[in-house]
Amino acid sequence: MFSFDPYSPAVDADPFPFYRTLRDEHPCFWSQEANMWVLSRYADIVTALNDWQTYSSARGNLMTELPNRAGATLGTTDPPRHDRLRGLVQHAFMKRNLASLDGAIREAAIDALQPLLGQRQFDFVEDFASKFTVKVLFRVLGLPPGDEVAVRDRAVLMVQSDPATRQKGPAHIAAFNWMSEYASGIIAERVKQPGEDLISQFSLAEIDGERLSEREVLLTTTTLIMAGIESLGGFMSMFALNLADHAEARRRVVADPALLPEAIEESLRFNTSAQRFRRCLTRDIELHGQQLKEGDFICLAYGSGNRDERQFANPDVYDIDRKPRGHLGFGGGTHACLGTAIARMAVKMAFEEFHKVFPEYSRVQEQLPWMPSSTFRSPLRLDLAVG
Numbered sequence: 001m002f003s004f005d006p007y008s009p010a011v012d013a014d015p016f017p018f019y020r021t022l023r024d025e026h027p028c029f030w031s032q033e034a035n036m037w038v039l040s041r042y043a044d045i046v047t048a049l050n051d052w053q054t055y056s057s058a059r060g061n062l063m064t065e066l067p068n069r070a071g072a073t074l075g076t077t078d079p080p081r082h083d084r085l086r087g088l089v090q091h092a093f094m095k096r097n098l099a100s101l102d103g104a105i106r107e108a109a110i111d112a113l114q115p116l117l118g119q120r121q122f123d124f125v126e127d128f129a130s131k132f133t134v135k136v137l138f139r140v141l142g143l144p145p146g147d148e149v150a151v152r153d154r155a156v157l158m159v160q161s162d163p164a165t166r167q168k169g170p171a172h173i174a175a176f177n178w179m180s181e182y183a184s185g186i187i188a189e190r191v192k193q194p195g196e197d198l199i200s201q202f203s204l205a206e207i208d209g210e211r212l213s214e215r216e217v218l219l220t221t222t223t224l225i226m227a228g229i230e231s232l233g234g235f236m237s238m239f240a241l242n243l244a245d246h247a248e249a250r251r252r253v254v255a256d257p258a259l260l261p262e263a264i265e266e267s268l269r270f271n272t273s274a275q276r277f278r279r280c281l282t283r284d285i286e287l288h289g290q291q292l293k294e295g296d297f298i299c300l301a302y303g304s305g306n307r308d309e310r311q312f313a314n315p316d317v318y319d320i321d322r323k324p325r326g327h328l329g330f331g332g333g334t335h336a337c338l339g340t341a342i343a344r345m346a347v348k349m350a351f352e353e354f355h356k357v358f359p360e361y362s363r364v365q366e367q368l369p370w371m372p373s374s375t376f377r378s379p380l381r382l383d384l385a386v387g
Helices: 009-013 016-025 042-050 081-093 095-116 124-141 148-158 170-192 198-203 214-245 247-255 257-270 340-357
Strands: 028-031 036-039 121-123 276-281 285-287 290-292 297-301 361-363 383-386
Touching: 028 290, 036 042, 042 297, 095 124, 095 340, 121 124, 124 148, 124 198, 124 214, 124 340, 148 170, 148 214, 170 198, 170 214, 198 214, 214 247, 214 257, 214 340, 214 361, 247 257, 247 340, 257 340
Parallel strands: 036 297
Antiparallel strands: 028 036, 121 383, 276 297, 285 290, 361 383
16 A cells, blocks of 8 residues: 655655656545645646645645744745745845855855865765855855854754654754754844844844844744755755766766756756645645645645656656756745745856866765655765766
8 A cells, every 4th residue: 555754764765756656646645644635746736836825834834843933934924924024035135136146156166175176085965065055155144154064063953854753853953942042142143233144134124114023033044044054055965966877967067067057957856855845724625536624734745746747758857958947946936935046056156166176976875865854855975986
């Protein structure tokens, strides 16, 4: 009898056979292990993303939520408050402001590469991606230098869950509490001495003449730190994995860096790190012959929708000529990822610099260790042989 457990190490290692069975045989599937419905077809996921009135985010959007987070962040509020909240930080991610970050992002990539010069093998996740992403995030948010390692370690723990209990364990909660205390200190400093950084602007912002509550400011700040580090780091690691496993595509991209943007889009479709997010039904509905009730949680399996042959031809093929418009690598609808422009730019620049130094690379491990997370999917370690 078929089952789908998003907390299973087997799903972490290779979710795509499960996704195919879900799409073909169980497009609206009740997962006993997750205690929620799973939507796996592209069209159903897009419908849910665009219908926030029915598929609400107000009770949390992570498959396993952090304590007291729901209802106070961009990802866990519905319109109209979501739209006003989003507007307060939108400008920091607008393309017209990205030019000021161009030099800093490229410098971060070059700096992260320096310790790797002359090496024949290294861990892409720890030795390059994590160092690069933290440098970029600290610049965008205006976080003080010197805290990079501690912040990155806690951010990674925050998105993980315990496969045995299917909940956040003591280490994950402790990481969240540490990040909350850390963010509180930063926010207090910015309120006293505001700057041009995102946290300063957000801490002092108002909606309809009212300042955001301390809880809203704090939880949105911690979420931006967590998502900024993990989403960008996971995005980079999955892109490196795809290029390492597809030598022809990698050589074409190295020979012609102008192909990087399309290779990045195809990677977001083919093997996105953002695999599954949840919603909660606000009314009873019927879908694929199933009766779903108000209050039921729904898993939107982005990773499955991106491999749906009803939307993408030959979906299990990594094709950098595909131009996969409409992929779900950054979600979609009301809660589409806020940092798409900076993420695309950062990854493009990082790999431009990486390929100048390491044009040839392949992965060493046959079996990769995967991050235990019901929401995100990325390798904990990715050893590359270079040269």
